[in-house]
Amino acid sequence: MTLLNSRSMPRLRAADHDLAERVVVCIPARDERATLPLLIGDLTRQRSCPNMRVIVLDDDSSDGTAAAARAAAAGDPRIHVVTSKAAPPSGWTGKAAACAELARMADQADPRASIVVFVDADVRLAPDAVAAASRMLRELDAALLCPWPEQLTGSVAERLVQPLLGWSWMSTLPVSVANSTLLPSMAVACGQFMVFDAGSYRAIGGHSCVAASATEDLDLARALRRRGLSSAVASGAGFVSCRMYDSTADLRSGYSRWLWNEFGGSVGSAAATLALSTLYLVPPIAALTATGTTRRLGCAGYLAGTVSRMVARRREAGPQFGVDDVVDAALHPVSILAFSALVAESHIRRHRGSLTWKSRTVPLP
Known part of the structure; x- marks a missing residue:
């Protein structure tokens, strides 16, 4: 795709x-x-x-x-x-x-x-x-x-x-x-x-x-x-x-502001993070820990995710695409873990009523 x-x-x-x-x-x-x-x-x-x-x-x-x-x-x-x-x-x-x-x-x-x-x-x-x-x-x-x-x-x-x-x-x-x-x-x-x-x-x-x-x-x-x-x-x-x-704190605050709503609620968020984990975390784990056909399938799955990430970044960045982007793509499973953590944090902050952005409280429906 x-x-x-x-x-x-x-x-x-x-x-x-x-x-x-x-x-x-x-x-x-x-x-x-x-x-x-x-x-x-x-x-x-x-x-x-x-x-x-x-x-x-x-x-x-x-x-x-x-x-x-x-x-x-x-x-x-x-x-x-x-x-x-x-x-x-x-x-x-x-x-x-x-x-x-x-x-x-x-x-x-x-x-x-x-x-x-x-x-x-x-x-x-x-x-x-x-x-x-x-x-x-x-x-x-x-x-x-x-x-x-x-x-x-x-x-x-x-x-x-x-x-x-x-x-x-x-x-x-x-x-x-x-x-x-x-x-x-x-x-x-x-x-x-x-x-x-x-x-x-x-x-x-x-x-x-x-x-x-x-x-x-x-x-x-x-x-x-x-x-x-x-x-x-x-x-x-x-x-x-x-x-x-321009900082990790701003990134966490910014994503927390809206990720709770991205997948239609708690159930949708749980389903999405489970699907992402299955697709992009299981293959590298299998590549590192399994043997035979399972290991080969794990390597193929990890490679597919990495190539997908590189291709998307190449289209987005155009001529600015470089070696750093290749390294980042190779760390795609870590990115999925970080994203899943941000989704969870967004729901926690929403539940606590602590969603803010630029010193303003984010209204909730």
Whole structure:
């Protein structure tokens, strides 16, 4: 499956002419002083997108995010920085509330905009990223396109866990089929970089339809599909990258925020972790401890998992794929153990009511 997807999934490509449509890029930012200026710098250098506006919402930051954003914009008239001190409405996650407010401001700033883009503050964009993603949205005739970013890593924990995000769907879901069907169960989405047809986004009520969702990106894609509107995923290799977390503590907190909801509840989580353990832990154990045919089957199973992980990472990272990625793929069974531990921790924190993100309590349904 991973090999098939690596060959067949759509990929962003550089624009060969200017995009005629009007685009509004929306950036929710809370305590992103270190990363936001880099993204704003990327946006000031965007090519082939002459009708682009950028709105940054400083969501009650305490670290000088707004001042850093204005300094990075350096008076660029396309970039508007707004500060909000309002707490999220009851039952809303902070990100959903910020994105809903950004969408409202986008409609006011440019009522004729036909494409609205949501970008996380820690994302990095190549100069053609916005134009290339907007053009592919139209080529695929989709209501939502999610160009999958390269997941940058630093710490050992990040190297073990982050590549699993792309690998998880590349190894289980035929992307060409998923992109062409409206089945909500086959939707793939990534909230780091989401490109919407503006009319379709409004048709489902925007982020208000996922106000309390712990996985708002995926639920937005599913909401579109339930309305007969398509969503698609594409490789953003060479165009989009993101380092989600810069420490083990942040990684644990970030995954705990939503993993409890990923498999539909406790039973689904138990079934998923059992299946992953059977598929990717039993083979290397058999390869090390068994003999004869069982050992050979164990070696084959371990090799299949390792190759699958390498192929998925190669498609995600593009030319940045290197020796470290091969080493990480060889440690795939350890990654599965780490992921299973994160799933368990997420359920424990949810049971205790201690789910938080960026100093805000995560609302529970």
